[in-house]
Amino acid sequence: MPDNSANDTTQLLIQYMDNELSVLEKETVKKMLASDEKLFEQYQYLLAAKDAIRSKGLKQRVQTLQAEFLKERNKIIIPAKIVRPSTVFKTFMRIAAIFLFAIAGFGVYEYASTTNQSVYNESFTSYQSPVNRSNETTNDLSRIYNAGKYTDVISRVNLKQQKNQQDYFLAAQSYLQLNQPAKAIENFKKVEDLNNKNTARYFVEETNYYLMMAYIKTGDIKSAKEKMNIILTDKNHLYYNNVKKISSLQFKVLDLKNKN
Numbered sequence: 001m002p003d004n005s006a007n008d009t010t011q012l013l014i015q016y017m018d019n020e021l022s023v024l025e026k027e028t029v030k031k032m033l034a035s036d037e038k039l040f041e042q043y044q045y046l047l048a049a050k051d052a053i054r055s056k057g058l059k060q061r062v063q064t065l066q067a068e069f070l071k072e073r074n075k076i077i078i079p080a081k082i083v084r085p086s087t088v089f090k091t092f093m094r095i096a097a098i099f100l101f102a103i104a105g106f107g108v109y110e111y112a113s114t115t116n117q118s119v120y121n122e123s124f125t126s127y128q129s130p131v132n133r134s135n136e137t138t139n140d141l142s143r144i145y146n147a148g149k150y151t152d153v154i155s156r157v158n159l160k161q162q163k164n165q166q167d168y169f170l171a172a173q174s175y176l177q178l179n180q181p182a183k184a185i186e187n188f189k190k191v192e193d194l195n196n197k198n199t200a201r202y203f204v205e206e207t208n209y210y211l212m213m214a215y216i217k218t219g220d221i222k223s224a225k226e227k228m229n230i231i232l233t234d235k236n237h238l239y240y241n242n243v244k245k246i247s248s249l250q251f252k253v254l255d256l257k258n259k260n
Helices: 006-017 023-035 037-054 056-075 085-113 116-123 136-146 150-159 165-177 181-197 204-218 221-232 240-244 248-259
Strands: none
Touching: 006 023, 006 037, 023 037, 116 204, 116 248, 136 150, 136 165, 150 165, 165 181, 165 204, 181 204, 204 221, 204 240, 221 240, 221 248
């Protein structure tokens, strides 16, 4: 029997899966699987990998891998002997199963480590409000925001009878900084409403990006993906490079997690 190293154990499980062990060896492996929960989990991954290889969806990729394997194999000079096609395929299946097992392990890690907060933290860029020297009233709110006095910004905006896009936008940014994404979304949407009703449009690209980030934080992945798609269709968008760094896999993981 092989020793208990990680590689030998994997090979043993593959042999068991392919029905290549003796009766005594099979019984030994059965007992190992029954008593070792981690080993049983590893065996399930290998079974899933084998099924995946044989599935219709991966058929073309497997054929490519098999061709590459055979090509590399033929480069090696071996004394003439008969090699059964089934033996070659079994060897290939073992390599592919181990390869997919490694991918499965990465997938488990990716699934466990990807959260709304982790994606938000990795992708978030703080907003700095520009100061407009020609408008002291506008400057006042911007200075308060840039000073990090987010509660004061919200209080001032709430006291205003007539609010413009900047008022709602800076209030939304303040709510984001105070970890109140639902309130931020509410105010970002008011920026969008005003832009839709007026010919003068402000903070359009900024609102797309920060709305997406707020949606991620609240777990509304569908709405976040809609904003993401808007940004990625325009390579000149202010936040195109920021959003491009977020992988589609991360969005798929978040979508799965937030549906549960």
